[in-house]
Amino acid sequence: MSFRATVLTLHPEMFPGHLGLSLAGRAVEAGTWSLEAVQIRDFATDRHRTVDDTPAGGGAGMVMRADILARAIDHVSPKGDPRPRILMSPRGKPLTQERVRELAAGPGAVILCGRFEGVDQRIIDARALEEISIGDFILSGGEPAALVLLDAVVRLLPGVMGNEVSGDEESFENGLLEHPHYTRPQEFEGRAIPEVLTSGNHAKIAAWRREQAERLTRARRPDLLAAKNQPLVK
Numbered sequence: 001m002s003f004r005a006t007v008l009t010l011h012p013e014m015f016p017g018h019l020g021l022s023l024a025g026r027a028v029e030a031g032t033w034s035l036e037a038v039q040i041r042d043f044a045t046d047r048h049r050t051v052d053d054t055p056a057g058g059g060a061g062m063v064m065r066a067d068i069l070a071r072a073i074d075h076v077s078p079k080g081d082p083r084p085r086i087l088m089s090p091r092g093k094p095l096t097q098e099r100v101r102e103l104a105a106g107p108g109a110v111i112l113c114g115r116f117e118g119v120d121q122r123i124i125d126a127r128a129l130e131e132i133s134i135g136d137f138i139l140s141g142g143e144p145a146a147l148v149l150l151d152a153v154v155r156l157l158p159g160v161m162g163n164e165v166s167g168d169e170e171s172f173e174n175g176l177l178e179h180p181h182y183t184r185p186q187e188f189e190g191r192a193i194p195e196v197l198t199s200g201n202h203a204k205i206a207a208w209r210r211e212q213a214e215r216l217t218r219a220r221r222p223d224l225l226a227a228k229n230q231p232l233v234k
């Protein structure tokens with residue numbers, strides 16, 4: 001089963017972007033996944049292909065209209081489509097590697113990219129859109145966020161990554177940041193590769209890596225350790 005991504009956007013020319021290159025691009029050619037970028041303006045009803053209007057209650061900017069978005073969503077994802085419908089949104093749940101893994105195991109995703117001030121709340125409610133954020137900052141549009149989400153998902157699809165093992169050892173996969181990496185030359189500007197890594201002792205190397213991962217996580221992301229060790233209190 002191949003992963004099917006449909007992106008609703010005012011800028012379809014931004015896709016596939018970097019996802020047309022390298023491993024992700026080759027995986028499209030191999031039929032592992034597909035990407036369709038659909039112009040939201042094609043679902044407008046007036047001559048000027050208007051998709052937005054002024055905010056109810058006043059204020060700056062424009063809001064994307066629920067009726068136009070509904071037509072677009074229903075066209076690309078009719079009733080019965082099993083794919084989750086996602087809205088890229090700074091108000092959404094932060095994207096995690098766990099959610100990325102779930103999406104990669106599913107049939108695909110329909111992704112709506114906001115622009116302007118965002119979208120009318122009623123389309124979020126009426127089509128049960130899952131709001132996902134890629135971080136606590138504001139982009140000018142959802143397109144780069146959709147590319148980030150799809151990049152993270154596509155590299156996990158079967159056969160996409162050359163070395164399948166590396167996926168399991170990466171940051172976040174076990175609740176820790178990854179240990180540091182080294183490669184040749186043995187010495188760089190007076191800095192040597194830590195001795196243990198050239199010892200050939202695999203148990204010692206594994207222990208050192210684990211220790212480094214824990215040290216880094218404690219220093220930089222204590223929230224990850226806390227989330228891993230403490231059961232959720234409901």
Ligand SMILES: C[S@@+](CC[C@H](N)C(=O)[O-])C[C@H]1O[C@@H](n2cnc3c(N)ncnc32)[C@H](O)[C@@H]1O
Pocket residue numbers: 087088089090091112113114115116117118119132133134135136137138139140141142143145
């Ligand atoms: C200028 S932003 C709108 C910001 C909105 N007025 C707010 O304050 O929450 C336009 C669009 O960019 C996308 N976007 C911006 N920041 C994002 C983020 N951190 N994660 C995901 N999408 C984002 C969303 O699709 C959003 O509708």
